[in-house]
Amino acid sequence: MSGEVTWSELTSQPDAQRALIARLLSGALKLPVSLDDFDEILLLGSGTSYYLALALADWMRRRGRAARAVPSCEVLLDPWETRESDTRRLAIGLSRSGKSSELILAEKKLSDAGFVTLGVSCTEGSDLLRVSDHGLHLPEGYEDGLVMLRSFTSMLVAVQWLSGTAEDHKALAQLPEQGAALLANQADAITKAANAREFNRFVFLASGPDYPLALEAALKIQEMSISTSEAYHSLDYRHGPKACADDKTAVVIFALSDREHGLSLARDVKDLGAAVIVVGQDAAAYADVADLTVAGSGVLSAGQAAALSILPAQIFAFATAMRLGCEPNAPTNLSKVVVF
Numbered sequence: 191m192s193g194e195v196t197w198s199e200l201t202s203q204p205d206a207q208r209a210l211i212a213r214l215l216s217g218a219l220k221l222p223v224s225l226d227d228f229d230e231i232l233l234l235g236s237g238t239s240y241y242l243a244l245a246l247a248d249w250m251r252r253r254g255r256a257a258r259a260v261p262s263c264e265v266l267l268d269p270w271e272t273r274e275s276d277t278r279r280l281a282i283g284l285s286r287s288g289k290s291s292e293l294i295l296a297e298k299k300l301s302d303a304g305f306v307t308l309g310v311s312c313t314e315g316s317d318l319l320r321v322s323d324h325g326l327h328l329p330e331g332y333e334d335g336l337v338m339l340r341s342f343t344s345m346l347v348a349v350q351w352l353s354g355t356a357e358d359h360k361a362l363a364q365l366p367e368q369g370a371a372l373l374a375n376q377a378d379a380i381t382k383a384a385n386a387r388e389f390n391r392f393v394f395l396a397s398g399p400d401y402p403l404a405l406e407a408a409l410k411i412q413e414m415s416i417s418t419s420e421a422y423h424s425l426d427y428r429h430g431p432k433a434c435a436d437d438k439t440a441v442v443i444f445a446l447s448d449r450e451h452g453l454s455l456a457r458d459v460k461d462l463g464a465a466v467i468v469v470g471q472d473a474a475a476y477a478d479v480a481d482l483t484v485a486g487s488g489v490l491s492a493g494q495a496a497a498l499s500i501l502p503a504q505i506f507a508f509a510t511a512m513r514l515g516c517e518p519n520a521p522t523n524l525s526k527v528v529v530f
């Protein structure tokens with residue numbers, strides 16, 4: 191079947207998280223450095239791994255750490271990040287393959303500039319783990335397929351856990367079960383929604399901890415279904431991009447923290463003729479306006495639910511690839527890793 195590898199990796203995410211959490215609970219998986227030893231944390235990666243960096247920087251900032259994300263290529267091309275500094279700085283490089291050239295070169299550059307470096311990768315013995323001062327290997331996220339699915343959520347949950355509180359651990363421990371329930375109960379409805387119209391424009395709107403997920407969702411549609419897609423900070427959509435919406439547009443909204451603003455945005459999008467799909471912990475509140483809602487249990491914060499909230503978008507991208515006759519494991523013009 192077309193898409194077999196991708197679908198099996200997509201649906202294996204709850205199991206991968208379960209295995210990861212068992213290792214975290216047993217204490218076998220630990221951070222090789224103490225985050226408390228650093229004044230500043232820079233997270234970097236390319237493609238999906240950059241969006242992962244954005245999500246983790248947001249997570250760490252909300253837990254009181256001075257964390258930022260930059261794409262690896264900017265470290266390479268913009269000397270700003272490697273300026274001299276007396277602060278204690280940690281660079282966390284994220285990469286499924288541990289091979290992306292920009293990241294390897296950026297980690298070396300940051301190391302020369304005085305950063306302590308930590309590499310997080312799903313690939314044993316990868317270049318990233320070798321060139322970094324410290325390494326965190328997460329085999330649970332390893333994938334044969336081209337698109338990053340399980341690797342994204344595995345690296346996300348592991349680093350969230352390792353930089354989170356006891357309360358976060360309780361919340362994150364619920365992810366495997368909730369993910370499995372979402373796949374069992376809602377994958378068909380999401381697939382149906384993706385096939386409801388001949389969509390040719392895909393828009394993802396989100397705010398706060400969900401914004402990196404909107405970027406990742408847009409990338410998944412591009413990679414799997416070779417379609418152009420867009421992601422915006424939620425209310426910014428009204429400031430221009432909405433001009434392009436029509437009845438062939440699918441707009442996925444990650445439920446906003448402010449329900450009133452979220453509902454008003456969803457109504458506006460609906461009035462443009464677009465199909466509206468709302469995902470996330472508060473999605474049920476949008477049932478009257480949305481074509482489909484994929485709700486969470488409502489007990490997790492948006493950040494804690496990130497590995498769950500991305501699932502509907504991954505399923506939607508996969509279903510769109512199938513509708514358009516694309517093999518998501520062999521996208522045009524793309525390789526699994528960019529090495530130069």
Ligand SMILES: N[C@@H]1[C@@H](O)[C@H](O)[C@@H](COP(=O)(O)O)O[C@@H]1O
Binds near residue numbers: 527
């Ligand atoms: N086409 C792939 C992307 O899908 C991937 O997100 C990126 C980062 O890969 P890695 O995490 O292995 O560094 O590399 C390539 O560009």
